[in-house]
Amino acid sequence: MVEPVKVLTKRYELADGHTLQGFLDSGGFAGLRKALDMAPTDIIQIVKDAGLRGRGGAGFPTGVKWGFVTQDLGKPIYLVVNADEGEPGTFKDRELMERDPFLLLEGMVISGRALNCHRSFIFLRGEYLWPGVKLEEAIDEAYASGWLGKDIQGSGFDFDVTLHYGAGAYICGEETALLDALEGRRGQPRLRPPFPAVAGLYASPTVVNNVETIATVPCILERDIEWFRSMGTEKSPGPKLFSVSGEVVRPGNYEWPMGTPARTILEESCGGMLPGRDLKFWTPGGSSTPLLAAEHAEVAMDFESIAAAGSLLGTAAMMMFSNKTSVVAAVLNWMRFYEHESCGKCTPCREGTFWLSQILQRILDGRGRREDLQVLDEVCDNIFGRSFCALADGAVSPVKSSLQYFRDEYEYLIDHGRQPEGLEAHAGVVASNAGSDRPPSVAGGVA
Amino acid sequence: MFSPELKEKAQELVDRYPVGRSALLPLLHLVQHQDGYITDDGITECAQLLKLTKAEVNAVATFYSMYKRAPLGRHLVSVCTNFACQVRGAGEVYQRLHEHLGVAHNETTSDSAVTLEHAECLGNCDGAPIVSVDYFNYECLSPDAAVDLVDRVIAGDVPPPTRGYPSGGIRDMQYRLAGLGPVDAAQPGAIPDQATAADAAPPVQDSGPGAPGAVDAAEPADTKPAEFADADGGGAERRGPEGMTPASGEGSSERDPESPGAARTQDQEPGDG
Numbered sequence: 001m002v003e004p005v006k007v008l009t010k011r012y013e014l015a016d017g018h019t020l021q022g023f024l025d026s027g028g029f030a031g032l033r034k035a036l037d038m039a040p041t042d043i044i045q046i047v048k049d050a051g052l053r054g055r056g057g058a059g060f061p062t063g064v065k066w067g068f069v070t071q072d073l074g075k076p077i078y079l080v081v082n083a084d085e086g087e088p089g090t091f092k093d094r095e096l097m098e099r100d101p102f103l104l105l106e107g108m109v110i111s112g113r114a115l116n117c118h119r120s121f122i123f124l125r126g127e128y129l130w131p132g133v134k135l136e137e138a139i140d141e142a143y144a145s146g147w148l149g150k151d152i153q154g155s156g157f158d159f160d161v162t163l164h165y166g167a168g169a170y171i172c173g174e175e176t177a178l179l180d181a182l183e184g185r186r187g188q189p190r191l192r193p194p195f196p197a198v199a200g201l202y203a204s205p206t207v208v209n210n211v212e213t214i215a216t217v218p219c220i221l222e223r224d225i226e227w228f229r230s231m232g233t234e235k236s237p238g239p240k241l242f243s244v245s246g247e248v249v250r251p252g253n254y255e256w257p258m259g260t261p262a263r264t265i266l267e268e269s270c271g272g273m274l275p276g277r278d279l280k281f282w283t284p285g286g287s288s289t290p291l292l293a294a295e296h297a298e299v300a301m302d303f304e305s306i307a308a309a310g311s312l313l314g315t316a317a318m319m320m321f322s323n324k325t326s327v328v329a330a331v332l333n334w335m336r337f338y339e340h341e342s343c344g345k346c347t348p349c350r351e352g353t354f355w356l357s358q359i360l361q362r363i364l365d366g367r368g369r370r371e372d373l374q375v376l377d378e379v380c381d382n383i384f385g386r387s388f389c390a391l392a393d394g395a396v397s398p399v400k401s402s403l404q405y406f407r408d409e410y411e412y413l414i415d416h417g418r419q420p421e422g423l424e425a426h427a428g429v430v431a432s433n434a435g436s437d438r439p440p441s442v443a444g445g446v447a
Numbered sequence: 448m449f450s451p452e453l454k455e456k457a458q459e460l461v462d463r464y465p466v467g468r469s470a471l472l473p474l475l476h477l478v479q480h481q482d483g484y485i486t487d488d489g490i491t492e493c494a495q496l497l498k499l500t501k502a503e504v505n506a507v508a509t510f511y512s513m514y515k516r517a518p519l520g521r522h523l524v525s526v527c528t529n530f531a532c533q534v535r536g537a538g539e540v541y542q543r544l545h546e547h548l549g550v551a552h553n554e555t556t557s558d559s560a561v562t563l564e565h566a567e568c569l570g571n572c573d574g575a576p577i578v579s580v581d582y583f584n585y586e587c588l589s590p591d592a593a594v595d596l597v598d599r600v601i602a603g604d605v606p607p608p609t610r611g612y613p614s615g616g617i618r619d620m621q622y623r624l625a626g627l628g629p630v631d632a633a634q635p636g637a638i639p640d641q642a643t644a645a646d647a648a649p650p651v652q653d654s655g656p657g658a659p660g661a662v663d664a665a666e667p668a669d670t671k672p673a674e675f676a677d678a679d680g681g682g683a684e685r686r687g688p689e690g691m692t693p694a695s696g697e698g699s700s701e702r703d704p705e706s707p708g709a710a711r712t713q714d715q716e717p718g719d720g
Contacts (some may be wrong), residue, residue: 076465088529088568098610126513126624127525127569129582130610133635135630162463165624167472167511168566184471184497186510202466245531245572252573287530317529319572321505333530337567343510396571426536430587431575441610 002260004269005231006241008212008221009255011100015439018134020141023102029147031218035110036155043114043221050220050228056082056173056210057285057314057390059236059303062217064121068141068197069115075204079112079120082178083211086125086170087286088337089317092241093211095253097124097131098441100215101138105161107214109152110221112159115207119160123178126165130441135163170341174389175208176200177343188343189389214242232258236302236313246282246320247274247427252436259302266320268295274427277322281405285314287334288394290401291327311401324424327406328413331398332360338395349392352383356399363410366417373410377403448488453481456627461496463626468497471507473625475514480621480630486517512566513624520555520562522600523617526593527577529567536590537576541565543590544578544597560601562617574609581620583611 011017012024019384023029035043048063069077081104085093098103108120124132139161142148150158164182171177172187179201181187185199200206216238220228229237236258242265245251249271256265262284266272279294284301290311292299299309306313321330339353356379359372380396403410412420449457457477460470471493478489485508492506508514519660526541546565548556555562571577574586578593580600586609599606605613614620622630629635654706 083572086568089531089572090568091570091572094570125570126511127579127582129620129623130584130608132623133611137635163626164469165473165476165626166513167624168513169511181472182469183466184468184507186507243572245575247534250576251531288578317572321530321534325534329533333528333533337529340512370535413513425538426534428536430535430589431573432587433574 002257002264003079004256005239006255007231008096008100008103008215008241008432009253011103012095015442017100017354018098018102018119018138018441019396020102020138020145020147023100027222028102029106029218030220031154031342032106032110032147033140034221035113035424036153036157038113040114040116043110046220046225047114047217050225051211051235052216052220052228053236053238053303054160054210055212055216055240055315057087057288057312059313062209062213065197066111066115069193069205069207070198071116071205073198073205076119077115077117078204078206079108079115079117079200080175080178080182080201080206080208081108081120081122081127081211081214082173082175083122083131084166084173084178085123085211085315086173087288087315087317088334089245089286089325089331090243090315090317091245091313092243092253092317094128094131096211096215096241097128098134099438101131101134102142103215103218104135104211105138105148107217108161109157109159110217111207111209111214113157116156120162121182121201122161122163123172123182124163124324125172126167129165131219132163132165134441139163152235169343170337171343171389171391174391177389178208179206181432186343188345189391191388217314233300233302233304236305240301240316242269242301243315243317244270244320244433245317247277247322247325248272248320249274249432250436251431252433256301259300259305261298261300262318263297263319265301270320273320273322274429277324277427278325280321280325281327281330282318282320283314283398284309284311284316284318286317286394287319287337288312288390289314290397291405292401293405311397322427324422324427326364326419326423327402327409328360328364328419331402332357332364334398335360335395342391342395346387346392348383349387352379353395355379356383356395360399363413366413368410368414370414371416373403373407448480448492449477453477456625457492460626463589468499471497471504472511475504475508476621476625477627479514479519480618480625483518483618515553515562518559519551519617520559521616522605522687523559523562523564523582524597524600524616525564525566525569525579525582527567527569527571527575527579528565529569529572530608531568531572532575532577535575539590540578540588540593541577543594543595547594548597556601558601561597571610571709580605580608581614581617583608583614583620583625585609 016022044063052062053059132445135150166172169187172181174189176190179188196206232238240258242254254269281291283289292311296309299305303313335357339357342349342353344350380400383392384396458475461467474493490501490504494501505690528537550563569577571584578585578588619630
């Protein structure tokens with residue numbers, strides 16, 4: 001029987017876990033202390049051997065990514081933390097930065113050490129002002145106490161962190177768009193190669209990693225590879241944060257080993273679906289990952305198992321929706337989002353998301369035609385794989401998957417000009433975090 | 448135009464980065480702090496500071512949704528309308544605020560108290576529906592509670608958010624978003640001891656033809672030379688500690704034919720986009 005774990009969330013219930021004192025009192029910086037005595041290549045090897053895979057969506061092995069960095073170009077190497085968390089349904093990095101900002105900073109210094117990097121940036125989405133405040137406080141305390149800056153803890157290693165607020169653009173979560181934004185440009189994806197590991201920020205070798213990925217690094221260093229691999233599966237080891245939302249009793253961030261069945265998380269952590277509602281469709285990793293149906297609830301939440309079920313683990317943002325919710329309304333909502341957030345660089349994505357929205361709106365308004373389903377399908381095929389970045393592929397995911405599993409709902413709408421009986425616009429109850437053991441998130445050291 | 452104090456802050460932002468242009472997003476936040484929105488004056492000033500054309504600055508300013516082209520009210524009220532919030536009633540929350548305030552998306556009340564917008568996804572789906580005031584979130588709001596909230600905001604009695612502190616106004620927060628910390632020392636969070644350009648190793652010291660790695664780095668060296676040439680200011684000595692070999696096996700592996708393909712898989716998702 002799989003149990004929830006407390007690795008990244010170990011300070012979530014501490015009232016002072018976000019302060020330097022609280023962090024040190026709970027064993028903080030143990031991983032970094034070890035890393036400062038290690039050769040950079042050894043740190044990379046540990047991360048590789050642990051099998052840590054990127055938590056931002058694609059699951060690329062972190063140690064391998066670090067190994068791609070060209071060390072001999074005579075240019076500085078940059079570390080950029082992708083804190084532009086914008087994938088609909090995802091809020092794991094937000095809570096992590098609010099509750100344990102020092103864990104992220106510790107991970108950054110270790111990663112910097114491993115990469116021979118002395119300058120780093122946290123690219124934080126502008127709307128995340130509160131996590132930003134927590135990070136500002138933590139960065140300030142870390143500099144004042146010698147955990148950032150020159151000669152960290154007498155090790156001779158220098159490392160600087162600059163917090164950089166974005167300005168509201170989903171596309172900046174794509175790593176090359178993020179780099180353009182950080183260089184003061186429109187956040188539009190770059191053509192690869194060259195990859196950021198060779199020519200990223202300011203055309204210098206750059207590693208871009210997700211917040212959760214970097215925050216997992218100290219946990220590996222602190223313990224060992226065997227412990228890390230005792231959680232999860234052979235190919236997807238370690239703990240994982242799952243953001244669960246939608247029509248569940250207790251939405252929230254929950255930490256489980258990789259490979260935990262979706263239903264276990266839903267039942268054990270979230271108390272199941274709201275009373276009187278049954279699971280109908282859900283996203284395993286945000287709205288950009290193909291929808292799954294109730295029949296997939298037993299699927300293990302790891303990269304391979306979700307892929308085998310026809311979707312992607314993505315950010316592990318599980319948005320759960322019930323039999324009383326319209327899947328077509330959901331898909332239109334997300335398509336409006338992609339239409340707005342398409343950066344406009346590639347025609348298939350820029351124009352295609354617009355037309356998909358128009359057609360979905362028409363169907364939902366009761367003016368759909370039977371041939372619309374064929375058109376939806378064709379437009380999706382002309383977007384998928386025909387644009388620079390994955391936003392386009394993600395945008396068609398909900399359309400394609402909903403047509404696959406819920407075609408009858410589209411057909412009913414088209415044939416009858418209205419929704420089937422029994423659907424409701426919303427659940428009628430706001431979320432409640434009354435049952436949470438986690439303290440309110442407060443400023444400074446005041447609990 | 449920036450006041451003398453803000454001018455100094457603006458220069459501080461430009462100096463903070465290895466390449467000055469990186470300060471453009473922060474500078475545009477600072478323009479909104481001073482002027483309440485992105486003004487033509489502000490565009491001109493950013494262009495001058497960074498030696499860009501006004502068109503280049505405009506192109507950036509129009510790309511991002513947090514930069515507003517019309518004057519904002521004292522407070523910005525954002526309702527998250529993504530679907531995880533919708534199933535908890537966010538549509539009704541937005542509709543009620545729209546009717547109560549008599550303004551539509553991105554419009555400001557006639558007394559300049561509040562600008563309303565719908566936004567998504569604000570990344571707080573565990574507290575749906577979410578309303579944020581000047582980017583601090585209020586969780587789990589019914590339509591009635593949301594109306595009460597904006598009434599208090601308009602009355603100047605901003606209640607404590609679930610996450611954050613009561614906002615003194617959107618302009619205070621735009622100062623913070625510029626990376627300058629709290630506008631008022633009494634507010635939480637201090638100004639981080641940010642690294643400056645003087646600390647930074649130069650990005651491209653020897654990226655000319657024939658330099659190490661010049662072949663692989665040819666694209667960026669070709670397409671982005673001018674501004675990086677500005678970014679000198681120190682030796683290129685910022686290399687690894689003693690004993691660090693350039694990761695022989697892995698370090699060269701990005702030139703392997705399969706590596707770009709392998710690395711491409713990491714970009715199949717918009718990440719945490």
